[in-house]
Amino acid sequence: MTETNTMPDIKAGRLDESEYEKHFSDLHPLLDQHEATVEADRCYFCYDAPCVQACPTSIDIPQFIRQISTGNPTGSAKTIFDQNILGGMCARVCPTETLCEQVCVREVAEGKPVKIGQLQRYATDHYMSGNDTTPYTRKAATGKKIAVIGAGPAGLACAHALAVEGHDIDIFEAREKAGGLNEYGIATYKTVDDYAAKEVDFILSIGGITLKTGEKLGETIHLADLRTAYDAVFLGMGLAGVNGLGLENEAKDGVLDAVDYIADLRQVKNYADLPVGRRVVVIGGGMTAVDIAVQTKRLGAEDVTIAYRRGQERMNASEYEQQLAQTNGVKIMTWAQPKALVAENGHISAIDLERTKDDNGSLVGTGEVVRLSADMVFKAVGQTLVPADLNGSGPNIQIEKGRIVVDADRKTSLEDVWAGGDCILGGEDLTVAAVEDGKIAAASIHRALSA
Amino acid sequence: MVDLRTDFIGIKSPNPFWLASAPPTDKEYNVVRAFQAGWGGVVWKTLGEDPAVVNVNGPRYGAIHGKDRQLIGFNNIELITDRPLEVNLQEIKKVKRDWPDRAMVVSLMVPCEEQNWIDVLKKVEDTEADGIELNFGCPHGMSERGMGSAVGQVPEYIEMVTRWCKKHTRMPVIVKLTPNITDIRKPAQAAKNGGADAVSLINTINSIVGVDLDAMAPTPTVDGKGAHGGYCGPAVKPIALNMVAEITRDPATHGLPVSGIGGVTTWRDAAEFMALGAGNVQVCTAAMTYGFKVVQEMIEGLKDWMEGAGYTSTDQFIGKAVPNCSDWQHLNLNYIAKAKINQDLCISCGRCHIACEDTSHQAITNMVDGVRKFEVIDAECVGCNLCVSVCPVEDCITMEPMAAGEIDPRTGKRVDPTYANWTTHPNNPMAVTEAAE
Numbered sequence: 034m035t036e037t038n039t040m041p042d043i044k045a046g047r048l049d050e051s052e053y054e055k056h057f058s059d060l061h062p063l064l065d066q067h068e069a070t071v072e073a074d075r076c077y078f079c080y081d082a083p084c085v086q087a088c089p090t091s092i093d094i095p096q097f098i099r100q101i102s103t104g105n106p107t108g109s110a111k112t113i114f115d116q117n118i119l120g121g122m123c124a125r126v127c128p129t130e131t132l133c134e135q136v137c138v139r140e141v142a143e144g145k146p147v148k149i150g151q152l153q154r155y156a157t158d159h160y161m162s163g164n165d166t167t168p169y170t171r172k173a174a175t176g177k178k179i180a181v182i183g184a185g186p187a188g189l190a191c192a193h194a195l196a197v198e199g200h201d202i203d204i205f206e207a208r209e210k211a212g213g214l215n216e217y218g219i220a221t222y223k224t225v226d227d228y229a230a231k232e233v234d235f236i237l238s239i240g241g242i243t244l245k246t247g248e249k250l251g252e253t254i255h256l257a258d259l260r261t262a263y264d265a266v267f268l269g270m271g272l273a274g275v276n277g278l279g280l281e282n283e284a285k286d287g288v289l290d291a292v293d294y295i296a297d298l299r300q301v302k303n304y305a306d307l308p309v310g311r312r313v314v315v316i317g318g319g320m321t322a323v324d325i326a327v328q329t330k331r332l333g334a335e336d337v338t339i340a341y342r343r344g345q346e347r348m349n350a351s352e353y354e355q356q357l358a359q360t361n362g363v364k365i366m367t368w369a370q371p372k373a374l375v376a377e378n379g380h381i382s383a384i385d386l387e388r389t390k391d392d393n394g395s396l397v398g399t400g401e402v403v404r405l406s407a408d409m410v411f412k413a414v415g416q417t418l419v420p421a422d423l424n425g426s427g428p429n430i431q432i433e434k435g436r437i438v439v440d441a442d443r444k445t446s447l448e449d450v451w452a453g454g455d456c457i458l459g460g461e462d463l464t465v466a467a468v469e470d471g472k473i474a475a476a477s478i479h480r481a482l483s484a
Numbered sequence: 485m486v487d488l489r490t491d492f493i494g495i496k497s498p499n500p501f502w503l504a505s506a507p508p509t510d511k512e513y514n515v516v517r518a519f520q521a522g523w524g525g526v527v528w529k530t531l532g533e534d535p536a537v538v539n540v541n542g543p544r545y546g547a548i549h550g551k552d553r554q555l556i557g558f559n560n561i562e563l564i565t566d567r568p569l570e571v572n573l574q575e576i577k578k579v580k581r582d583w584p585d586r587a588m589v590v591s592l593m594v595p596c597e598e599q600n601w602i603d604v605l606k607k608v609e610d611t612e613a614d615g616i617e618l619n620f621g622c623p624h625g626m627s628e629r630g631m632g633s634a635v636g637q638v639p640e641y642i643e644m645v646t647r648w649c650k651k652h653t654r655m656p657v658i659v660k661l662t663p664n665i666t667d668i669r670k671p672a673q674a675a676k677n678g679g680a681d682a683v684s685l686i687n688t689i690n691s692i693v694g695v696d697l698d699a700m701a702p703t704p705t706v707d708g709k710g711a712h713g714g715y716c717g718p719a720v721k722p723i724a725l726n727m728v729a730e731i732t733r734d735p736a737t738h739g740l741p742v743s744g745i746g747g748v749t750t751w752r753d754a755a756e757f758m759a760l761g762a763g764n765v766q767v768c769t770a771a772m773t774y775g776f777k778v779v780q781e782m783i784e785g786l787k788d789w790m791e792g793a794g795y796t797s798t799d800q801f802i803g804k805a806v807p808n809c810s811d812w813q814h815l816n817l818n819y820i821a822k823a824k825i826n827q828d829l830c831i832s833c834g835r836c837h838i839a840c841e842d843t844s845h846q847a848i849t850n851m852v853d854g855v856r857k858f859e860v861i862d863a864e865c866v867g868c869n870l871c872v873s874v875c876p877v878e879d880c881i882t883m884e885p886m887a888a889g890e891i892d893p894r895t896g897k898r899v900d901p902t903y904a905n906w907t908t909h910p911n912n913p914m915a916v917t918e919a920a921e
Contacts, residue, residue: 067553074551077876080834081850102551142831142877 041287041380041408042311047333053304056331060222061125061151069155073102075139076147083136084149089461089469090117094133098152110160111168113153117472118193119186121161121232122215123465124154125223128320130353132465161231166238172199174241177482180205180263182250185213186464187269187454189236190471191478196241198479203263204242207249211237213271213454215464217296220324222331251422256430260449265478268423268437268445268452269471272416278316282374287381291315291325291413298328310408313337314384316371317413318348319462323355325411326363337363338405340386342370342396349462372402374410384410418456433458442477443470451478486787487797490524492763493656493681493741495614497524497587500754500786500798501779504745504766505529505591505617505660508776510565512575516582521776522783525587527658527684527766530564530619531572531604533594537563537625543704546693548719557719558769559693561704561711563625564593569607577611588612589658593619593631596641598648605653615655618645620671621662621687623714633687636662639674646678658743661685661727663720668727669734676740683731684743684766686724688714717769721747725760729809732761738806749778751785758798759805813907818900820892821867821883823847823860829880832856836871836881844870863893 048056064072076098084094093112100109113120129135129150137146160168177200181188184206192202210216215229237244248254250270259266275290277283287310301307309332315322318341330337339358341348345367348355358365368389375383388401418435431438431446436458439445443453453470455462460470488499502525503509503518510529518526539562548557565572580588590613594600608616619626620636627634635641642659649657659675661668663686675683690712694703702710724746731737744762748754749770757765770778795801825836825848837850837858847864848871849857860871872881886892888901908915 071552077833077835079832080838081856082834083832083856138831138833 041382043287043308043408045308046305047309048305050305053332057221057225057304057328059225060220061154063158064148064151064155069101069106069152070104072148073098073152076102077138079138083138084133084147087132087136088116089132089463089465090120090123090472092116092120092153094149094153097156098147098149101152101156106156106159107163109156113157114160114168117465117468118167118190118236119215119232119464119468120153121157121235122186122224122229123468124150124157125228126215126219127463127465128351128353131351161235165235167193167235169197169239171197171240174201175199175482177201177264178203178262179265179267179478179482180259181267181269182254182259183207183213183268183270183454183456184211184233184244184246185269185271185454185467186215187271187467187471187474188213188267189233190468191267191269191451191453191475192242192471193236193239194472194475195478196239198475200241200264200479200482202242204244205248205250205254205259206244206246207270207273209246211244211246213269217299218292218321218324219299219464220295220328221298249422251419256423256450257428260447264449264482266450267471267474267478268450268456269454269467270422271455272418273422274417274419275412276415276417278371278374278412278414280371280374282376282381285374285376285381286379287376287408288374288410289412291317291321291411292416294411295321295324295328298332304332307332309334311335312405312407313409313411314405314407315339315411315413316384317341317411317415318343318350319413319415320350320354322348322411322413323350323358323363325413326358327361329409329411330361330363334409338366339363340366340369340371340384340405342368342389343391344368369403370396370398372398375404381407381410383407416455436460441473443474444477449481485796486790488524488783488787490764490798492587492743493615493658495525495587495589495656496585497764498585499524499779499783500758500764501782502526502587502589502743502764502766503771504768505619506768506772507562508768508771511567511572512579515575515579518771518776518779519579519583519586522779523586523776524764525589525614527589527591527617528572528576528613530591530593530622531569531608532564532592532626532631533600533604534569536566536568539563539566540706542706546704546713547717548693555717555769555773557691557693557715558717558772559691559704559713559715560688561624561713564591564619564622569604573607573611576608576613580612580614587614589615589617591617591619591660593622593626595631596635596645601645601648602652605649605655609653609655613655615658615681616649616653617658617660617684618649619660619687620645621660621685623662623664623688623690624712633662633664636660636671636687637665639670642671643674643678646675646680650679656681658682658684660687660745662687663723663727663746664690668730669737672731672734672737672740676737680740682741682743682763683737684745685731686720686727686746688716689720689723691715716747717773718747718749721749721753721756725756728757728762729760729806732803732806733809748782749773751782751789754782754786755789755801756805758802760809761803761806763798763802814905816903816905817909818902818904820886820899822862822865822886823867823869823871823881824884825858825860825871825881826879827857827859829877830858831877831880832858833876834858835874835876839870839874844868865894 078095097109097112134146140146181204211233212229313334369386372387373385388399437452451474454467490500505527509526544562546559622632626632659680692702744757745766754765837848840848
């Protein structure tokens, strides 16, 4: 009998109840007070510290760590929030191994950086467990109104900073909940206990911010109207479109966008309800590819392979993330690009991957094809801006390489429109970079409105 | 073959590590355990007259901790033994009989009347103990009653009581000194004048170890109040080393045997005290922190170091650093050193730069050719050693002496090979022509 896949092996509840709990619990549990004090003591309080230089939001890391070490975690959290109001989430999801911790002098000296991310979480969790509001007080009302599109990290950071200055902000969010990728993306084990929602509440506690959900740009709201109704607009809607593979059978059952599945995973109440294939193939090499691969494995998939078209060193996922995938039993297959999707009875059954090689800097297929049986194929090959949402009305906004063009102040080609996060050209696909965009844009908007 | 046996004022012990008069030596049970662990001797916790003193029933100790709860400094408000005199005497006699090779010294504190001392000395002699130590150091509680450091702070009293003891007992007399005094040489001289066989120091330093900011009271807090205690442990070692050296290099007391006390935690601490002239050391906080087993590291470590350094007995290095203990005015002003940063070891934390830049001589770069780099600017470096002190990497920054004849880029002057000190310096209004050694 030939190997066919007449019935795809996709089912929910592959594991015992207790296993789900274990698999989706906190990847790095909160440090306790003694651990934090001892770890904080490892910080050398460097002059002109490299970690601060490496932080996109320029958090004064030596200062906040010293505050932990002196028994002042509340003050420590304030130091963090001063630069990054989403410091709590960034502590969880930042690839610190390629940012602050990579340049920590102790990483350079001993290969053991100060655990900056975990210390940051210690301080911010301490603060948020004892306080319902941010440590800031709004300045006198200015009467100015700003529209923020997207309640993700960029929009939230921008809105909070503007609210502090006394402006009023309406945030328009297409989804049901605020948080953006913090709520709908990002692996579950990095942000447990509904942290993203708690952080949104924390940020909104500043006051002056009205959250309007279910409002999608280009559908229920239009840029031209917003520009008329508000003194300024900030675009932080991320990337709503998903890249495809451009192959036949892409619409068949079992071929899925990784971001959609991750969003389901983040919203599901009971992991046992989520169907997962026995054999899973993930196409891509970024954080999303690792997140979906590790999580399907943890949901009970037997065989999970990440197929990436170049060498492992070119993967956008950090080395730490790659190791996380591998220690979770995910196979990383490099130099392999999708060639064909094989379907049977309306459902995917396998994927043909062509071996690739580097030919003087350009990637070429070798013609050698490997077939991997698959019950599910996940596309994690990047997301795109949907420009129609922007230009449905009003004058065009300058777009390049499919992203919104901004200047150093995160101002777009339109006088009263700023943008930040993944939707801008040069966006780094990082929560912390999005926060910095929001922060810079807010400062610029405030200057413009105060002029 | 290294021999750790010591003979301190005629008291023999298998090694120079004694337990100081303190809680670890309060009774037979503890002392037997100490001897089993290997301690060379003990100074039994201070005996007083009956009725025995009482202690507080709340906390007696307080501490300064490092971030990983390493005990750095220790403070106590415990008094002398609170057990009946007779019980202590019987136990001392029994332990000495059972452990004849170990040093058994008995610490004493009675009121400043000759008859009181005569009475207690007679009783201690009956125990066959090897010697006595006069507790003129205890800074809390007992001092409020005219004993302990109240005696130790008045050289005349020290001399008087020491003389009584020497007159009324055959046992060797060690006088334990308090550091809570301006010039440690005076009580040491008084002890010597009174006929003391040795001095031991330091006793604890008056201290408030911390303040409870909720209760607004010193710690340890007893029902809302705190009293100053005596500070000891690793933090006090530098103070103790200096006081030992002051006595061992003072012509008036040079040669007077010294038992070194104050923060001895490792073999190296002990070796340092002994290099400054201590014939042995007494330990308390280290034992109270880690238990009696710590002595085994001290014994082995001292042996290993002695072997490596070529010493076979402790006499060979006791006091060897004393001749090099000098006064500032005799330090060679023609000796010029510059800090040097080993770039291979440097981890670029920048602490040397900011310490020098903010608080010293602006002699360390933070940027060279647009790159983060820390280099000493010899033309500014005064050789102060601050950078060495704050650098987190051992031996990364070293102080390198300049060779005679080289030009010091800071002063533009040639390094003079001759010795010259403040006593002959032109800026010294009291300068003399010939340098005083």
